[in-house]
Amino acid sequence: MIVKQEPQEIFPTPLWVVDIVSADAAAFNAKLKAEIETIIAPRPKVPSGSNWQTPQDLHTRPEFADFVKLIEMATKGVAQFLKVDQYPMMVTGCWANVNPPGTYHPTHNHPNNYLSGVYYVAVPETGSHLLFQDPRPGLILPPTAKHGRVTANAFVAQPRPGRMIMFPSWLRHHVPSNEGTTERISIAFNLMFTNFAESLSAPSWKPTAGNA
Numbered sequence: 001m002i003v004k005q006e007p008q009e010i011f012p013t014p015l016w017v018v019d020i021v022s023a024d025a026a027a028f029n030a031k032l033k034a035e036i037e038t039i040i041a042p043r044p045k046v047p048s049g050s051n052w053q054t055p056q057d058l059h060t061r062p063e064f065a066d067f068v069k070l071i072e073m074a075t076k077g078v079a080q081f082l083k084v085d086q087y088p089m090m091v092t093g094c095w096a097n098v099n100p101p102g103t104y105h106p107t108h109n110h111p112n113n114y115l116s117g118v119y120y121v122a123v124p125e126t127g128s129h130l131l132f133q134d135p136r137p138g139l140i141l142p143p144t145a146k147h148g149r150v151t152a153n154a155f156v157a158q159p160r161p162g163r164m165i166m167f168p169s170w171l172r173h174h175v176p177s178n179e180g181t182t183e184r185i186s187i188a189f190n191l192m193f194t195n196f197a198e199s200l201s202a203p204s205w206k207p208t209a210g211n212a
């Protein structure tokens with residue numbers, strides 16, 4: 001009776017895991033770590049459980065020029081995938097996070113941007129990940145034998161030194177408590193279309209629906 005039954009995954013939420021060449025990662029991360037240490041030295045006294053964050057202008061500093069190049073390369077791939085590479089994008093903010101053991105980042109997203117990302121400079125051996133939350137409202141979530149991409153209500157991205165994770169800025173996420181014994185050091189950034197109002201906001205009146 002049935003001639004065909006196949007799922008269509010509509011409105012998927014892509015994120016991108018970008019790994020740099022592992023042979024390059026150690027030296028690249030050592031340089032980034034040293035630059036971050038310079039910025040936050042001397043370390044302020046912060047309450048236990050708190051994070052250090054640098055100013056959000058790292059993308060404007062010459063010491064981070066190679067890192068900005070890495071962002072630009074990764075962004076090019078993302079923009080091509082999303083078919084928006086004809087529109088220039090710019091980094092609107094870039095900052096480093098230093099999370100000692102026991103610290104976490106509560107749930108948040110990155111308003112007023114199109115893409116966001118995080119790059120891992122140093123990651124504890126265990127107990128460190130980035131958790132994205134299901135954006136679908138009113139989800140019915142019966143227990144299943146195995147929660148997968150379609151049935152889970154969260155997605156865990158595994159960090160590792162030399163890895164960048166990029167995602168839509170509206171996607172809510174948090175970083176659970178650092179359960180390791182060493183600091184987690186990451187560099188976060190946001191990107192937005194350079195000329196959004198001028199070139200992308202006017203009504204187009206064209207259909208935006210996709211189909212199978």
Ligand SMILES: [Fe+2]
Pocket residue numbers: 108109110173188
């Ligand atoms: Fe974030």
